[in-house]
Amino acid sequence: MGNRSNINFITQQKDDTVIGLNVYSHWGGIEAQLAALEAADGPAYERRRSHDGFFVRCVARAATRGSNGPTGAGFNPFVVSDLMKGYGYISDNQHIVLAFDLINQLVVLTEGCGKDKPTVITKFPLDHAGIRQAKRGLTNPECPCPACAWVNSDGHPN
Numbered sequence: 001m002g003n004r005s006n007i008n009f010i011t012q013q014k015d016d017t018v019i020g021l022n023v024y025s026h027w028g029g030i031e032a033q034l035a036a037l038e039a040a041d042g043p044a045y046e047r048r049r050s051h052d053g054f055f056v057r058c059v060a061r062a063a064t065r066g067s068n069g070p071t072g073a074g075f076n077p078f079v080v081s082d083l084m085k086g087y088g089y090i091s092d093n094q095h096i097v098l099a100f101d102l103i104n105q106l107v108v109l110t111e112g113c114g115k116d117k118p119t120v121i122t123k124f125p126l127d128h129a130g131i132r133q134a135k136r137g138l139t140n141p142e143c144p145c146p147a148c149a150w151v152n153s154d155g156h157p158n
Contacts (some may be wrong), residue, residue: 002071003029006090007036007063008099009056010083018086022076023060026065032073033098033138036063037107040100041131052102059100088119096138100126107134 005025012019016070025032039062060075067073080086087099088110099108105126110119122137124130 005032005095006097007033007060008078008086008097009052009059010086010099010101010103011052011056013083013103013106013158016082018080018083020078020080020086020089021056021060022078023063024074024090025064026071026073028063028073029031030138031108032063032067033095034135035036035065036060036098036100036133037135037138038062040107040126042126055100056100065154077130084121087121098134098138102123102136107131109134109137 004026007023007025008020009023010018010020016133023036028035036059039059064073078086080089080091085102087101087108088097090097097110099110100106101108101123107124107126107130109122109124111121124133124137
C-alpha cells in the first residue's frame with residue numbers, strides 16, 4: 001500500500017565514496033517529486049544555488065509538505081560506493097527516483113532501481129530548462145528523454 005517515491009540529494013563525493021540524503025515519501029508519489037522540482041526551480045534555488053544545506057532543506061520541505069503522520073515521510077542519510085548507486089538509492093519505491101546531484105549541478109531520473117531490473121539514468125542540468133525537462137520525464141516516462149533532454153528556452157531541441 002502507499003504511493004511511494006524517493007528523492008536523493010548527492011552532497012559529497014571523495015574518490016568513489018558518495019554521501020547523500022534520501023527523502024522517502026510513503027504517500028507522496030510523483031506529486032512529491034514534482035513539488036521538489038518546483039521548489040528547486042523557485043526562489044530558494046535561485047538565491048541559494050551554492051548553499052547545499054539550505055537548498056536541501058527547501059526542496060525536502062516542499063516534497064514532504066503534508067506528510068506529518070507516522071508513515072508520511074522519512075529522511076535517510078546514505079554512503080554508497082559510486083555515483084550511480086547514489087542516484088538510484090532507494091528506501092522503498094514505486095516510481096522513478098529523482099536525484100539532485102549538487103556536486104555536478106544535475107537533476108537525474110533513475111528508473112528500474114533494484115536487483116532484477118536495469119537502471120536507466122537520464123541527466124539534466126540543474127537549471128530552469130533542465131528542471132522543466134525532468135518534469136516532463138516524470139510525467140511522461142515514455143518520452144525519449146535522452147533525445148529531448150537539452151532544449152532551448154522555448155522548448156525546441158538545440
